[in-house]
Amino acid sequence: MNKFPMILILTFTGWFGFSCMSTKNIPPKPDWLISRPVSIMDYIGIGSAPLTSDVNDYRQLAKKNALNDLAGEISITISNTSFLHKLAVNDVFNETFDSRTQTSIHENLEGYTLIGTFEDKTTYWAYYSLSKSTYQSLKQQRIQKALDNALSKFSMAMQYKSDFEYYNALVLFVKATEDIKPYLAEPLLTKYKNTEIYFGNELFNEILACFNALKIVPVKSKIAVKRGQMINDESLTFIVSDHTDRHVEGIPVLADFSGGGLINNKARSGKDGIVAFSIPKIRSKKNVENFEAKIDVATLLQDATNDFIIKKLLRNFGNKTVAVETTILNPVFYIETTENSFVKPTINELKEVCKETLIANACDFTENRAEADFVLTIVTDCRKTEEVNSVCKVNFTAEVTVQNQLGKTLYQRNVTDIMATQRNCEAAEKEADTKGKEYLKTRVMPDILTQLF
CATH class of the missing domain: 3.30.160.180 (Putative neuraminyllactose-binding hemagglutinin homolog like domain)
Structure with missing residues (x-):
């Protein structure tokens, strides 16, 4: 009998058997990887990570990516009764706020479930889901907690406002805004003094009312000075008051002189509402320059919060500017x-x-x-x-x-x-x-x- 064909047959049979055995060791991809699931009841998130020697490392990375993916399914809608809608910010800022809010959504995700995992020779996948009703329920709990904190500050701010302490009122209004920052696009319907209010709307209106109530009036609207001489604080005195002409203390004021040479451009109003500036030496060769003053919103916000988004949201409040026309005389x-x-x-x-x-x-x-x-x-x-x-x-x-x-x-x-x-x-x-x-x-x-x- 010829042994060569028998050896060939046995070799082929062995290779075929090994091949079949290797194929059986790699399970087929699950349906959720072949076609992404769609659900009206749940948010879906699928993430992957390359396999490494550290099992926990790549599993945690896949989980993080899956939850990012899941958070991306949670849409952000700006309610027409929200703080953001009242603010009417530009599209560029909307993009910034949306990005920060998406990050906040991810950070606050809870109640999600691991549905499945899969790995091949190079990659690990994880599939998570989160019930939409569970998400909304947990979100409402967080909103209520934020509202409770914000309403406490809001109530104190309203008392300060009624006592004409506008600086303290504004600081607390800003802190209340910081409390509800993740929910500035929400209507935030709640009760205040037994009255239903849209809190974002109400908070916006009170901040605006405070700034609108404040005014800066120069004691002298026009001055004249010789070039080379100083302008003393008697000539550059302003009074900060409210709409009833009541003097207001503690309001930061920012000044600017078009002719340059202003060394200290920031001051706060005293008990008499007075804030004053001086310029050591006038150097301008122009006939007329302007000395301008306005509420220093940036300093007020810095006193109230370190949050970049809140500062950016509120920075354009209270930008009314008053000017002292300064005639420069030749020496x-x-x-x-x-x-x-x-x-x-x-x-x-x-x-x-x-x-x-x-x-x-x-x-x-x-x-x-x-x-x-x-x-x-x-x-x-x-x-x-x-x-x-x-x-x-x-x-x-x-x-x-x-x-x-x-x-x-x-x-x-x-x-x-x-x-x-x-x-x-x-x-x-x-x-x-x-x-x-x-x-x-x-x-x-x-x-x-x-x-x-």
Whole structure:
């Protein structure tokens, strides 16, 4: 008998049997993986994770992905009686809020059930479901708990409001908003003082009413100031009051000056409702600038909450701005110059040089010392330092001072290092004088203007 065909038959039979045995070790995919289940009674979530050496790791990852998938089936609808609907936020913010709410839904998921799992050689799948009625029941329990907390703060805020303590009222209204943040799109029908209210609507209306009741009024609506001088707090005083003109304490106020130079732009109203600002020095070359003040909503929200979403929701409340028109007057200079020469008396050109520079930099001048804001005094001297073999060296010096109306010295500078050398002293003096005046025009005068303004 030929043994080769028998060996071939046995080999084939063995391979076929092994192949069948291997196929039987891999169970077929369950129906929920082949076709995603659809249910009117349950939310469905299916998630997967690649197999790793850590069983708990990939199972937890698959569970997380499945619950994310399940949360995605829970739709978010903004009720027309909700806080968000009243706010009428833009579409970009809606997307941000929806994303945060979806995350909140996932974090608060409970009552879900593991329906099945499946794994092949590379991947593990998990299938979870959550009864829609169970979800709604648990959600209503969470909403009621949030409402209980929010209503407690709301009640205290209403008492503060009736006592005209608007700052405390607003802080508590914001904290109440934070309590119901996951449910700002819900109608939140509840009872307050035996009356049914849509809490989100009511809360929004009270926050708006507080901001609308507040006003900031400048003591002076128009002021004038010389460039280079300060604006003191008497000129930039505001009163924070409510619609009945009752002074309001503790309201943060934010200021801005279009001409720059405002060092402290934040303050709070005192018991008399007064808030005041000052600007150390006016530098603007414009004829008119505006000083503006408004309620500092960002600071108020920072006092009440650290929640980014709540701050973003409420940041546009209370943005009414008041302005103080600020006329900027040109400073007036009185110029006094003395030019000393040892060879040839010089024409007093220096005063005209100074005037040109001042006019070009929005300054005026006067011939009456009593009318001046600043007195500019310049004394120059050209002196021969050496004359050898018909070569003459001349040194130009200058003493420069600026004083205010009270005689206080604001600027002082000595110029000593300008030299000229020529074959005769008249030419050397002329060169030194020209160099010196150019130095005063291009270096000293700009330095004076920088120091004063």
